[in-house]
């Protein structure tokens with residue numbers, strides 16, 4: 319959906335409190351996982367994002383009915399699977415829809431899912447997902463851009479991931495929950511979104527051991543019952559607002575956060591000179607009257623510094639005097655923000671996955687987001703300038719930040735955008 323651009327007038331100090339949304343990347347697999355049970359499931363903390371509406375379309379296609387029972391609460395029920403195919407038109411919009419393959423394989427015994435889309439800054443292979451299914455006894459074939467998976471009996475056995483993959487771990491868990499077999503996953507992701515999926519499934523009667531460790535043991539169960547669950551807070555949205563506070567020399571208090579999920583981010587911001595105070599489920603980031611320092615950042619799997627905050631951190635460091643080096647080996651091509659920040663006067667040199675950033679004062683310019691977190695980098699950069707930055711590509715921001723313009727205005731930012739008509743899309 320093409321939306322009118324975001325107009326960001328920078329140069330103001332921001333202040334106040336903001337309630338952080340619940341996690342997009344935890345909510346999406348949990349919504350998908352609801353199809354493993356025939357009974358109703360109520361989820362709280364579902365952000366109203368375009369990605370959520372997209373996954374609900376995919377779910378509707380396979381047989382899930384949903385009702386919004388509150389602003390961020392959703393009841394889902396999948397009495398039976400009516401379709402084991404997830405078509406290209408739906409799956410190509412977002413990465414997370416590929417895990418429908420594992421869920422359908424578990425509940426219906428077979429599935430055909432198109433190769434996934436999502437933020438497309440470069441190659442995002444799914445070889446580990448496919449290798450895991452095959453190692454656990456499923457047959458997987460690939461034809462005309464579709465993956466077809468089938469199982470005869472229950473999945474069982476062991477798979478050692480060749481690298482840490484969040485989506486691959488999600489998919490293998492979903493495929494293994496139902497049945498009579500025992501599945502062991504080694505070198506599994508310990509990401510917060512994986513732990514949240516496991517905790518959700520265990521509340522429905524699944525038997526998954528080892529959440530938060532690299533070895534998961536999944537004992538198949540005959541069926542899952544219904545239940546109720548609240549998704550974890552969004553650590554990427556929280557990190558984005560912490561970087562916004564730093565870039566604008568502001569003091570912002572974030573409510574609904576898990577400080578323990580943000581350890582690497584808080585440590586890096588403290589190293590720069592930002593004061594970070596943790597108070598239960600709140601974090602206050604204070605950069606008023608501070609001379610921030612350049613730092614070096616390298617992304618890693620959780621609990622390291624997240625790739626989903628790399629573009630925002632790069633935008634922040636583009637405004638901080640001195641030389642910073644930012645490296646993103648997790649997604650070496652995640653660099654679409656660089657050319658746009660150049661338009662705003664940033665001094666960034668790229669070599670492979672390394673950005674060498676000489677901090678300077680940015681100026682406003684018309685810019686375009688080519689993916690979600692690049693968009694976030696641009697609104698952070700825009701709010702540091704003395705002029706008006708017009709950001710195109712707002713549909714990407716709506717994938718990940720709920721009511722962004724309105725919530726930024728609540729912090730005193732001068733941001734205008736015609737409201738996206740998401741709330742009407744029930």
Ligand SMILES: CC(=O)N[C@H]1[C@@H](OP(=O)(O)OP(=O)(O)OC[C@H]2O[C@@H](n3ccc(=O)[nH]c3=O)[C@H](O)[C@@H]2O)O[C@H](CO)[C@@H](O)[C@@H]1O
Nearest residue numbers: 343413414442443444445446447483484485486625626648
């Ligand atoms: C919807 C969702 O939750 N998306 C997040 C998820 O994406 P996603 O689950 O796609 O990311 P992965 O954790 O799988 O990717 C991590 C690394 O593994 C590589 N890889 C992955 C799978 C595979 O089969 N083969 C392979 O080589 C990827 O190219 C990447 O270099 O985790 C990423 C890494 O934290 C985040 O940036 C995304 O925001």
Ligand SMILES: C=C(OP(=O)(O)O)C(=O)O
Nearest residue numbers: 413414436437626690691
């Ligand atoms: C890249 C992201 O999402 P996806 O994996 O769905 O593209 C993200 O949330 O930053």
